[in-house]
Amino acid sequence: MKRVVLVDAGGTNIGSVRYALQRLGTDAELTADAARIRSASHVILPGVGAAAPGMRRLRDAGLIDVLRQLSQPVLGVCLGMQLLCDYSDEGDTECLGVIPATVHRFEDRPGLRVPHMGWNHIRRDSAHALTEGLGDDDTAYFVHSYAVPVGAYTLASTEHGGLFSAVIAADNFMGMQFHPERSAGVGARLLRNFLSL
Amino acid sequence: MLSRRIVPCLDVRDGQVVKGVRFRDHVVVGGIVDLALRYRDEGADELVFYGITASPEGRRVDRDWVERVARQIDIPFCVAGGIRSVDDAREVLHAGADKVSINSPALERPALIGEIADAFGVQCVVVGVDSLRDEDGQWRVRQYTGDPSKTRALRKRTLDWLVEAQSLGAGEIVLNCMGTDGVRRGYDIEQLRAARALCRVPLVASGGAGTAAHFTEVFEQADVDAALAASVFHSGEIAIPALKRELRAQGIEVRV
Numbered sequence: 425m426k427r428v429v430l431v432d433a434g435g436t437n438i439g440s441v442r443y444a445l446q447r448l449g450t451d452a453e454l455t456a457d458a459a460r461i462r463s464a465s466h467v468i469l470p471g472v473g474a475a476a477p478g479m480r481r482l483r484d485a486g487l488i489d490v491l492r493q494l495s496q497p498v499l500g501v502c503l504g505m506q507l508l509c510d511y512s513d514e515g516d517t518e519c520l521g522v523i524p525a526t527v528h529r530f531e532d533r534p535g536l537r538v539p540h541m542g543w544n545h546i547r548r549d550s551a552h553a554l555t556e557g558l559g560d561d562d563t564a565y566f567v568h569s570y571a572v573p574v575g576a577y578t579l580a581s582t583e584h585g586g587l588f589s590a591v592i593a594a595d596n597f598m599g600m601q602f603h604p605e606r607s608a609g610v611g612a613r614l615l616r617n618f619l620s621l
Numbered sequence: 622m623l624s625r626r627i628v629p630c631l632d633v634r635d636g637q638v639v640k641g642v643r644f645r646d647h648v649v650v651g652g653i654v655d656l657a658l659r660y661r662d663e664g665a666d667e668l669v670f671y672g673i674t675a676s677p678e679g680r681r682v683d684r685d686w687v688e689r690v691a692r693q694i695d696i697p698f699c700v701a702g703g704i705r706s707v708d709d710a711r712e713v714l715h716a717g718a719d720k721v722s723i724n725s726p727a728l729e730r731p732a733l734i735g736e737i738a739d740a741f742g743v744q745c746v747v748v749g750v751d752s753l754r755d756e757d758g759q760w761r762v763r764q765y766t767g768d769p770s771k772t773r774a775l776r777k778r779t780l781d782w783l784v785e786a787q788s789l790g791a792g793e794i795v796l797n798c799m800g801t802d803g804v805r806r807g808y809d810i811e812q813l814r815a816a817r818a819l820c821r822v823p824l825v826a827s828g829g830a831g832t833a834a835h836f837t838e839v840f841e842q843a844d845v846d847a848a849l850a851a852s853v854f855h856s857g858e859i860a861i862p863a864l865k866r867e868l869r870a871q872g873i874e875v876r877v
Binding site for chain 2: 437439440443444446447472473474503537538539540541542543544545561565567568569583584603605606607608609611612
């Protein structure tokens, strides 16, 4: 039986992610309870805002080790994805460390607009069930100032003053830098892929 | 490559979408959620809901319709009008809005920009600027434009305010050029170019769209990230799918 939980650590996009799942026919439970999270079939870590307060909220909720030890599919969205990495430049923050990646600010240079905000192409770099069906012309909605470079963990990448990771994964931990809940049909498809893992 | 965004703006008053010419004489266009869904289906990249009476009367945005929109649509949306504090912003963001846009309250108290940015990140703080050229040739900011009887002309120069707003934490700027707004003769390219030169964050053009060519013009000549319009979309004069085909044919990157 599928039981999806949204980790409630105070991010403002929790409602939107929950509604997106409802549109797909899945009622996700919003919880910060360790036992409820451990027993879920799928765990989603949403998040908007800055890395340091994001990690602080997880720590205050006693969820750091709970999340690190999960073995079911876990999806981090936007800041949630960045929190799955080792470290973020933003506020010099040590993150959960379940995906071997680091998060850096977009370069400060003329003509490069930061935040990276809007619809951008996501290019599939390696085959994975999470990105199944992603087409060459597909775009997703991004809004962020920090990004994960391309690496072995990259499933899909996007161009903004250079390539960065749009979708990443390491074992059961996955992340999307864009907002699938705000990425129309493409986002719905990727969320559905996640729920079928 | 990042697409240029087409953003319909829905002015909300008493639970309905209304339109007006030069911010006056509002008429009802339709229901909030119905129109949001229509624009979403037509390929709008983002929506802005503007509670036009919220700011002058000190009223807050009604959380209820924000949540109804958030449940139904799967593209980003921004709520403007009536956000005067971090608590107001939290309420709207928690109801499901992706961004809040602040205008007159940011002019009353510029620190509000930084407070919201610190609480929720710069990416959800949009600063809306209503601007008009004065007789001395300078563009200056207008406040409380939602109600013509309360509108105030400030001494603050528009371009100075854009720089200040960014340094305080604005993640996006919507520049509404009041001189061209509502008359459909094209965006104020000169002013938007001047703003672009000073904007490191995304810049949204507002005021003056009348034809598809005006959108091409503003993207090509003012290099804005997004173009906002209301009446030409509400009336059906410009259909978003045809507009996007036209932009793409002109070599402008848009989401189709």
